[in-house]
Amino acid sequence: MDSHYVNARGLHHVTTIISDVRRSADFYVGVLGLKRVKKTVCYDDPGSYHVYYGDDLGNPGAVISTLAWNCVTPGMTGAGEVVQAAFRIAPNSLDWWADRLESSGVSSRLEVSPFRERMLCFADPDGTALSLIETWDAKSGQAGQNSMADRSLRGLHGVTLNVREEDATIDILQKVFDFQLVSQKDGTMRFLAHDGPGGTIMLRMIGKSSRGRLGGGTIRHVAFRSRDLDDRSQMVEKLRSTYGIVVSDPIERTYLNAVGFRAPCGVLFEIATDGPGFTVDERREQLGEKLQLPAFLEERRVELQAILPPLD
Numbered sequence: 001m002d003s004h005y006v007n008a009r010g011l012h013h014v015t016t017i018i019s020d021v022r023r024s025a026d027f028y029v030g031v032l033g034l035k036r037v038k039k040t041v042c043y044d045d046p047g048s049y050h051v052y053y054g055d056d057l058g059n060p061g062a063v064i065s066t067l068a069w070n071c072v073t074p075g076m077t078g079a080g081e082v083v084q085a086a087f088r089i090a091p092n093s094l095d096w097w098a099d100r101l102e103s104s105g106v107s108s109r110l111e112v113s114p115f116r117e118r119m120l121c122f123a124d125p126d127g128t129a130l131s132l133i134e135t136w137d138a139k140s141g142q143a144g145q146n147s148m149a150d151r152s153l154r155g156l157h158g159v160t161l162n163v164r165e166e167d168a169t170i171d172i173l174q175k176v177f178d179f180q181l182v183s184q185k186d187g188t189m190r191f192l193a194h195d196g197p198g199g200t201i202m203l204r205m206i207g208k209s210s211r212g213r214l215g216g217g218t219i220r221h222v223a224f225r226s227r228d229l230d231d232r233s234q235m236v237e238k239l240r241s242t243y244g245i246v247v248s249d250p251i252e253r254t255y256l257n258a259v260g261f262r263a264p265c266g267v268l269f270e271i272a273t274d275g276p277g278f279t280v281d282e283r284r285e286q287l288g289e290k291l292q293l294p295a296f297l298e299e300r301r302v303e304l305q306a307i308l309p310p311l312d
Contacts, residue, residue, distance in 0.1 A: 164205070
């Protein structure tokens with residue numbers, strides 16, 4: 001990742017709920033061209049997979065992870081939900097991606113955001129709403145003509161949240177997570193932390209509306225970056241002292257350490273550390289190849305491998 005973004009604020013990752021881990025892998029790797037950077041399990045429910053996809057290293061701001069819930073029913077988006085995750089692509093590549101999605105049997109549609117961004121909108125096999133947005137950066141300037149490498153996804157662009165009305169979430173985004181409100185139009189607010197991967201959040205005011213329901217095809221949470229534990233502690237202190245937010249105990253996930261809380265708008269937010277990263281237990285060239293388990297589950301490896309469906 002460009003050094004300009006290494007210590008920046010912004011999004012760390014998003015996590016979506018899926019029903020079929022192999023079908024999801026075929027989509028995120030085979031269709032979207034992301035790299036599987038970690039194959040592990042849900043630590044709270046080790047009979048199900050937790051798989052991370054991203055760029056070559058799984059850099060913060062470039063990762064989408066999938067939780068394969070057993071016997072999951074389809075979810076429903078509504079108020080207080082992350083309703084779309086957007087990825088960055090090179091300029092002048094929307095048509096190429098539209099053709100690629102069509103040839104892969106994925107329906108898509110071209111839309112324009114309230115802020116005049118051209119978006120190619122589609123869904124993953126479980127129905128998670130995704131989009132591609134053309135953005136310009138130093139890497140984009142190297143785009144070639146036809147190859148997948150030239151057209152590859154370049155990290156997350158951002159996420160869109162459906163909220164009922166303006167509330168303290170807006171203040172938290174700006175005063176805790178260092179996003180800035182840069183534009184507002186047609187009931188949508190656009191916040192920017194930086195112009196790199198994971199730098200954008202949009203809040204869409206939808207008024208009185210039903211809450212969503214977690215399930216297949218919904219985004220469970222969005223995680224924000226913290227440089228390290230001390231940095232996160234400062235953010236947590238602001239949340240508690242200024243906004244009275246109840247924050248979870250730290251959650252150790254081997255590759256990051258996180259805390260979670262419910263934002264005033266209803267969305268589940270996490271704050272995740274940038275490190276130690278996905279190379280803590282695998283070399284870069286072997287990321288995502290083998291099933292990785294935390295130490296407390298290692299003694300159950302044979303049992304879990306018999307339960308989990310094969311995922312090459």
